[in-house]
Amino acid sequence: MTSREEILAKVKTNQPEPKPLPADLSTVPGGMDSLTQFKTVLTTIGGAVIEVTDFEEIAQYIGQEFKDKKRLISTLPELASVTESGWENKDPHSYEDVDLAVIKAHFGVAENAALWITEDLMHQRAVPFICQQLAVVVNKADIVATMHDAYSRIGDAEYGFGSFIAGPSKTADIEQSLVLGAHGPKSMTVFLLG
Amino acid sequence: MVYPTKQTCCGQPMANSGFEHLTQGCNDLFIENFSEFDYVVSPSGSCVLHIKDHLHAEKAEDKALGIRKKIYELTEFLTDVLKVEKLTASFPHKVGVHQSCHGQRGLMLAQMTELVEAPFSKPLHLLNMVQGLELIELKRPDECCGFGGTFCVAEEAVSVKMGKDRVADHLNGGAEYITAADMSCLMHMEGILRRQNSNVKVIHIAEILNAQEF
Amino acid sequence: MSTGAKDHAQLSDIFNKDEARVDWHDETLWFVRAKRDKAAHSLPEWETLREAASQIKDNVLSNLHDYLLQFEANAEKNGIKVHWAANGEEHNKIVHSILKENGVNRIVKSKSMLTEECHLNDYLHKNDIEVIDTDLGERIVQLAEEPPSHIVLPCIHKKKEEIGELFHKHLGTLEGASDPVYLTAAARDHLRETFITRKAALTGVNFAVAETGEFVVCTNEGNADMGAHLADVHIACMGIEKLIPLRKHLSVFLRILTRSATGQPITTYSSHFKKPRPGQTMHIVLVDNGRTTQLGRADFRNSLKCIRCAACMNTCPVYRRSGGHSYHTAIAGPIGSILAPNLDMKNYADLPFASTLCGSCSNVCPVKINIHEQLYKWRQVIVKEGYADPKKAIAMKVMDFTLSNPTIYKFAGKAGRFVLKHAPFTVNNKLNLWYKHREMPEPPKQSFGEWYKQNNKND
Numbered sequence: 079m080t081s082r083e084e085i086l087a088k089v090k091t092n093q094p095e096p097k098p099l100p101a102d103l104s105t106v107p108g109g110m111d112s113l114t115q116f117k118t119v120l121t122t123i124g125g126a127v128i129e130v131t132d133f134e135e136i137a138q139y140i141g142q143e144f145k146d147k148k149r150l151i152s153t154l155p156e157l158a159s160v161t162e163s164g165w166e167n168k169d170p171h172s173y174e175d176v177d178l179a180v181i182k183a184h185f186g187v188a189e190n191a192a193l194w195i196t197e198d199l200m201h202q203r204a205v206p207f208i209c210q211q212l213a214v215v216v217n218k219a220d221i222v223a224t225m226h227d228a229y230s231r232i233g234d235a236e237y238g239f240g241s242f243i244a245g246p247s248k249t250a251d252i253e254q255s256l257v258l259g260a261h262g263p264k265s266m267t268v269f270l271l272g
Numbered sequence: 273m274v275y276p277t278k279q280t281c282c283g284q285p286m287a288n289s290g291f292e293h294l295t296q297g298c299n300d301l302f303i304e305n306f307s308e309f310d311y312v313v314s315p316s317g318s319c320v321l322h323i324k325d326h327l328h329a330e331k332a333e334d335k336a337l338g339i340r341k342k343i344y345e346l347t348e349f350l351t352d353v354l355k356v357e358k359l360t361a362s363f364p365h366k367v368g369v370h371q372s373c374h375g376q377r378g379l380m381l382a383q384m385t386e387l388v389e390a391p392f393s394k395p396l397h398l399l400n401m402v403q404g405l406e407l408i409e410l411k412r413p414d415e416c417c418g419f420g421g422t423f424c425v426a427e428e429a430v431s432v433k434m435g436k437d438r439v440a441d442h443l444n445g446g447a448e449y450i451t452a453a454d455m456s457c458l459m460h461m462e463g464i465l466r467r468q469n470s471n472v473k474v475i476h477i478a479e480i481l482n483a484q485e486f
Numbered sequence: 487m488s489t490g491a492k493d494h495a496q497l498s499d500i501f502n503k504d505e506a507r508v509d510w511h512d513e514t515l516w517f518v519r520a521k522r523d524k525a526a527h528s529l530p531e532w533e534t535l536r537e538a539a540s541q542i543k544d545n546v547l548s549n550l551h552d553y554l555l556q557f558e559a560n561a562e563k564n565g566i567k568v569h570w571a572a573n574g575e576e577h578n579k580i581v582h583s584i585l586k587e588n589g590v591n592r593i594v595k596s597k598s599m600l601t602e603e604c605h606l607n608d609y610l611h612k613n614d615i616e617v618i619d620t621d622l623g624e625r626i627v628q629l630a631e632e633p634p635s636h637i638v639l640p641c642i643h644k645k646k647e648e649i650g651e652l653f654h655k656h657l658g659t660l661e662g663a664s665d666p667v668y669l670t671a672a673a674r675d676h677l678r679e680t681f682i683t684r685k686a687a688l689t690g691v692n693f694a695v696a697e698t699g700e701f702v703v704c705t706n707e708g709n710a711d712m713g714a715h716l717a718d719v720h721i722a723c724m725g726i727e728k729l730i731p732l733r734k735h736l737s738v739f740l741r742i743l744t745r746s747a748t749g750q751p752i753t754t755y756s757s758h759f760k761k762p763r764p765g766q767t768m769h770i771v772l773v774d775n776g777r778t779t780q781l782g783r784a785d786f787r788n789s790l791k792c793i794r795c796a797a798c799m800n801t802c803p804v805y806r807r808s809g810g811h812s813y814h815t816a817i818a819g820p821i822g823s824i825l826a827p828n829l830d831m832k833n834y835a836d837l838p839f840a841s842t843l844c845g846s847c848s849n850v851c852p853v854k855i856n857i858h859e860q861l862y863k864w865r866q867v868i869v870k871e872g873y874a875d876p877k878k879a880i881a882m883k884v885m886d887f888t889l890s891n892p893t894i895y896k897f898a899g900k901a902g903r904f905v906l907k908h909a910p911f912t913v914n915n916k917l918n919l920w921y922k923h924r925e926m927p928e929p930p931k932q933s934f935g936e937w938y939k940q941n942n943k944n945d
Contacts (some may be wrong), residue, residue: 275934275938277892277938278892288865289839289874289878290838290868290869290874291869291874292866293870297890297891301890329867344603371841374845376689377848377849384849385523386801387849388527389533415803415846416803416846417654418842420841421842423841424920425919426839427494427495427840428499428919429495429498429501430804430807430808432922433508451827462927463926464924466924466925467925
């Protein structure tokens with residue numbers, strides 16, 4: 079008997095009587111407005127909130143805040159003027175020295191300021207993790223309240239990889255002192271568009 | 273109100289040490305002593321919880337079940353059965369209330385800080401009826417004192433440290449007396465207080481509810 | 487316990503020699519419990535969430551066979567290679583053979599308590615494969631050559647000065663430097679080099695979804711992603727109980743996991759791996775290692791609901807004052823104490839007794855495992871199987887005899903009061919463990935029974 083067969087047989091013998099799944103949980107309405115909550119939580123977790131009405135404002139902001147950074151890349155053609163061209167389709171290791179990557183998210187979640195980003199929005203999976211700083215553009219209208227709403231929205235969408243990204247990378251492993259910037263990006267800027 | 277004179281112990285120390293299978297003698301004796309009464313009341317939360325959870329007797333299971341349904345810890349008996357609303361007690365002192373674990377989390381004598389639920393406390397409800405009593409604040413309102421039965425000697429170092437920390441919380445809050453509904457917690461904390469030559473005393477909640485100090 | 491090896495009581499005794507350090511360890515972990523409380527109280531629906539998480543996991547355990555098959559089929563459809571390991575040894579062999587096949591002898595690993603359980607690092611090291619743990623806390627204990635002491639905060643037992651010394655020795659940071667920001671930055675640079683150069687990455691699995699064949703890895707640091715997205719080979723290791731039925735159930739677990747663990751609403755990264763990257767191979771190793779046995783134990787199978795949040799450790803007054811290493815097992819604290827005896831009852835017989843049964847753990851557990859009740863039940867099993875301390879067994883027989891017999895009980899009480907009053911020195915000495923740090927209770931003049939008899943006669 080292979081281990082697979084052995085394990086499955088043991089599970090079948092030992093598992094208890096079937097228990098039903100609970101009813102779905104859904105968001106309880108009321109409480110803080112989603113956009114306000116998203117901004118509050120993002121700030122608490124060390125992210126920067128920049129409200130903009132169009133891509134020009136984003137380009138302007140980037141041009142200013144990151145002017146002394148060498149490598150700025152973006153998946154968004156609207157930001158071509160302030161970012162590198164022809165950076166795509168290289169070995170992901172080559173993005174090691176990217177100072178800023180600007181991508182967009184499908185939507186954000188108010189209760190934890192997480193942004194849902196699938197690999198088709200990343201160009202390559204390594205991009206949002208390997209860059210020194212990350213910026214994400216999301217529509218104000220695409221902020222949902224809780225994770226229950228989030229997974230309703232995701233539904234049975236197909237993706238090879240996706241991630242909820244909430245704020246800059248961090249650690250508190252050294253005596254519970256929170257430090258922003260562990261292995262992923264040291265900062266996270268969210269452009270709320272609309 | 274009767275105190276059956278042939279009673280011994282509920283058997284908890286043996287059961288908690290893994291020797292539940294040796295408690296049949298205690299169980300039989302308990303059933304013999306207590307099954308005839310309408311209510312069985314004890315000033316010890318942990319004992320009551322043990323009986324509620326673990327009293328069984330092959331030969332008298334219906335009697336055992338009967339007792340499990342009518343056994344009460346003192347404060348819950350006063351609030352839930354007798355529904356006491358007034359006490360003539362007077363105890364003008366600063367008092368720290370120790371929430372004994374079995375009483376609190378087991379018998380639900382008071383809400384625990386772990387849960388996101390409405391607060392309540394049967395002991396506090398009664399203590400608030402006592403004249404002159406001032407309740408002190410604790411940093412950790414329901415942390416365990418560390419007695420734990422045979423744990424107090426089997427894991428002596430941790431048990432003592434837990435007791436010291438509990439006592440320190442009360443002392444920092446300015447307690448003159450530490451009270452609880454469980455003698456074992458009080459005995460453990462008293463042992464530590466007296467070793468520290470502290471003036472702080474322990475007192476069972478029943479004594480406060482009965483106090484006539486002015 | 488094997489001869490020579492210390493048990494929890496002995497190890498805790500050593501831990502408690504440095505009281506100031508115990509205070510520091512206790513306060514640090516209580517702080518994490520307090521953060522959890524704040525997060526829990528910010529959700530009025532918290533208890534409903536716990537109940538939902540608990541019921542989903544109950545459903546998983548009761549249908550585990552079919553969910554495993556469903557997960558395997560879907561994962562394979564996604565292009566993930568699925569392996570099955572009956573025990574830790576087999577898990578290690580599988581990981582090793584995947585690495586050998588790919589000509590890899592250096593890997594990066596993100597946090598996986600399962601790999602600790604299987605002693606993977608030691609096994610790979612013996613087979614000349616270098617493993618670099620990339621979670622900062624794990625890297626620290628790896629450099630210190632110690633096991634992690636906490637499943638979420640691996641080096642919570644280490645002070646920043648000690649970490650500074652380690653980094654000075656191994657990473658070349660300034661001598662005496664202990665600022666967490668400085669040390670973390672040094673670790674970032676040091677580990678970045680490993681991410682860029684290693685061809686294989688090993689990760690754990692927080693949740694695996696039967697419905698879709700995807701799995702989720704949660705980190706704050708981004709180290710799992712840095713490893714996986716740059717490696718040619720991604721190996722994910724999971725215990726068979728980590729399954730959940732439907733993708734939408736992730737909403738419940740991702741809401742409750744990190745709030746329970748650290749008080750954060752969510753980890754920085756909750757990465758959903760469904761298909762390998764083009765050009766990459768992805769493997770998942772499903773591990774039993776005693777889980778199927780535990781599944782068959784009606785009193786203890788609920789322990790398999792665990793999502794490894796460590797809320798029970800943070801709240802446990804004993805864990806906070808004895809430290810994870812006192813449990814001498816990969817997973818310490820309350821949950822560890824109900825999992826370990828299933829693996830090796832003899833060597834872990836001490837753990838269920840390392841508790842006052844206060845019940846705090848069961849009430850912070852996001853999946854409502856009745857931990858304190860299982861601790862009590864394990865004690866009965868351990869004694870029945872003959873692993874109890876023989877001295878205790880004798881004492882208990884004496885106790886049973888005394889307590890079953892009212893006359894003997896009254897005599898024992900009278901004798902005790904007599905001795906305490908007239909010959910306290912026989913009791914107040916080094917042989918009496920109670921007396922080490924506590925005064926004995928004052929003997930009352932009479933027992934309650936005696937008082938009652940006397941006063942009732944007068945009525």
